[in-house]
Amino acid sequence: MPILDETNRVRRVLYGSLAGLALAACAHTPAATAVSTPPAGTSGSVEKVETKQAQSRDPGLAILLRPSAQPSPRVHVEIDLDASDAELATWRVQRGSPERVTNVAARDGKGELTARVVAAADGAANIVLGRRPEGAVHLGYDVLAGDAGADDPVGILVLEDRFRGAGEGLVALPAAVEDAVLNITLTIDPEPLRVRGAASSLGAGRVRSTKARPRALRYATFMAGSLGSGAFDGIEGHDEGAWLGYTAFDPRPAIAELAQMRTAFGELFKADVPLAPWTYLFMSQARPIGSFSTTPRAGSTLVLLGPDEAWGAPLRVAIAQQLVRPWIGGELRIAPESGDDAQAWWFSEGVARHVAIRVLGRLGLLTPNQWRDTLAGELSVLATSPHRALGNTELSALAQKGNAVARATLAARGALYAAREGTALRARARRAKQEGQRDSLEGEILALLLAARSKVQPGQQTRSTITAQAWIDALSKDDPDAAKTFDSIVVRGEPVILPADALGPCFRASNGNYMAYDPGFDVEKTRADRESKVVGVRPDGPAAKAGLRDGDVLESMKSREGNADIPVKLVVTRAGTKVNVSYAPRGIQGRGQTWTRTPGISDERCGDPP
Structure with a gap:
């Protein structure tokens, strides 16, 4: 099971505002669809060893993607593989369905090969060749688009002038070569869409070359259209960006900022x-x-956003959380004894988020008010979640089954636990005044990483998988209350109360009301519906009380998702007549710890985030 990939609905349903104050705007996390997250090892330096412009050499694997909207949306795929010693009789499209993989043809050094598409035991599409190939293999097929909504980060979207697709549903690979390091050339041909631009997880450009494990292609994203791009080189590394469609901000300085974040995480x-x-x-x-939504991909991050979305704290935090994951949840992982990966999401999602916020604050990319508001968003999740009283085992079981609210609760609990533990470590270090004592949660994580690296031979991949008890034991060396804190917050799910001075001199702690944002209907399924019919109107929800009905055709929607104080305004068509629907998207109310800015203290005196 992949480490992450959360949808923003995880927080849209829950994030509320402190009575009269929109705090939740800074409280988003990346997207959460388990199938779209690269497994450990596909997003780091081992899987994406090198990316550069294509060279004139014969690759071990060459893949061509040619999207077209006519006569029906589809992507034509051609794969050439030179791996003669491998078993190449069966090729798997991991997220493909047999009825959508068509027009299969294959040949090898001896000539034509018969090929058929069959359903695997898990429903995926397998392409089975009539005999074992000899020499290099050429495989071609079409993948029909249109079975996924525009919001699905691992779907296949082909329109008249743009394309976005994910390797899970496009790339067929034989199991024998998935983990072999090969020279790979990727070509995206956008000419049938009458556009010229293309980009992918390998970088901007229609043709890219890399040396990597083919498995990484399963978790890559591919795009084509009238797009812009930029690249940044430094001694720290190489960062590229590409953007398709209008955004309210200039992506170029944003990409430079993201490169700065990644450098900071690498240094940390x-x-x-x-x-x-x-x-x-x-x-x-x-x-x-x-x-x-922000979705982790192999060697890349995919961001789907509206044209009016600002480049601010919510996006910064969401993407930064993804950028820290090669270390937290990647190189260092918590392995639950039960084998249920969701039981470790408090770490891979929550602790990663905490570290991202801390680093952004130190870089000056979040103001004190912004990191306070982000923290308040986490407190809002716990205050308004119907699952807030569940322990980690029960909550993880719900999240593993796809319950987005449970997953949001796990992530928020993990982030607040990290803030609580980090505050305790720093306070104890100040009191003890012991030279060399680790005084932050980041320092504890680094110590665990360094210990793991010291045991790895040169050239081998570093990955440390530890138990929750090993994590507690490491923290207990510098915090004698570490086990008690972990049991209370993570294991049992008790309320999180940060010390009164946790946010420094700029903020005072108190208690207040939080209001969950609740649109009252399933926004994502409505947007995914081909006829834009409203789906999932809850009989007792605010939308139903305002007159919205299942089956109404959604013409337009204005809202600020995550803010329960700004009305949702809909225009729908019902029985041929346009109807205006407006309501306050207020859901569950709850009380929790709140933080008020202390007058007269400048930002410079606030210190770092908790």
């Missing part, structure tokens, strides 16, 4: 320099403000 965790190349892919589409 003493990573090898240069870092593995990284690509940022932005795609603009019709979405309300606040309704964005």
Whole structure:
């Protein structure tokens, strides 16, 4: 099971505002669809060893993607593989369905090969060749688009002038070569769409070359259209970005900022320099403000956002959380004894988020008010979650089954636990005044990483998988209350109360009301519906009380997702008549710890985030 990939609905349903104050705007996390997250090892320096412009050499694997909208949306795929010693009789499209993989043809050094598409035991599409190939293999097929909504980060979207697709549904690979390091050339041909630009997780450009494990292609994103791009080189590494569609901000300085973040994470965790190349892919589409998603991909991050989304704290934190994951949840992982990966999401999602916020604050990319508001968003999740009283085992079981609210609760709990533990470590270090004592949670994580690296032979991949008890034991060396804190917050799910001075001199702690943002209907399924019919109107929700009905055709929607104080305004068509629907998207109310700015203290005196 992949480490992450959360949808922003995880927080859209829950994030509320402190009575009269929109705090949740800074409280988004990346998207959460388990199938779209690269497994450990596909997003770091081992999987994406090198990315550069294509060279005139014969690759071990060449792949061509040619999207077309006519006569029906589809992507033509051609793969050439030179791996004669491998078993190449069966090729798997991991997220493909047999009925959508068509027009299969194959040949090898001896001539034509018969090929058929069959359903695997898990429903995926297998392409089975009639005999074992000899020499290099050429495989061609079409993948029909249109079975996934525009919001699905691992779907296949082909329109008249643009394309976005994910390797899970496009790339067929034989199991025998998935983990072999090969020379790979990727070509995206956008000419049938009458556009010229293309980009992918390998970087901007229609043709890219890399040396990597083919498995990484399963977790890559591919795009084509009228797009812009930029690249940044430094001794720390190589960062590229590409953007498709209009955005309210200039992506070029944003990509430079992201490169700065990644460098900071590399320095924090003493990573090898240069870092593995990284690509940022932005795609603009019709979405309300606040309704964005960030999805981890192999060697890249995919960002889906609306044209009016600002480059601010919510996006910064969401993408930064993805950038820290090669270390937290990647190189260092918590392995639950039960084998249920969701039981470790408090770490891979929550602790990663905490570290991202801390680093952004130190870089000056979050103001004190912004990191306070982000923290308040986490407190809002716990205050308004219907699952807030569940322990980690029960909550993880819900999240593993796809319950987005449970997953949001896990991530928020993990982030607040990290803030609580980090505050305790720093306070104890100040009191003890012991030279060399680790005084932050980041320092504890670094110590665990360094210990793991010391046991690895040169050239081998570093990955440390530890138990929760090993994590507690490490913290207990510097915090005698570490086990008690972990049991209370993570294991049992008790309320998180930060010390009164946790946010420094700039903020005072108190208690207040939080209000969950609740649109009252399933926004994502409505947007995914081919006829834009409203789906999932809850009989007792605010939308139903305002008159919205299942089956209404959604013409337009104005809202600020995550903010329960700004009305949702809909225009729908019902029985041929346009109807205006407006309501306050207020859901569950709850009380929790709040933080008020102390007058007269400048930002410079606030210190770092908790």
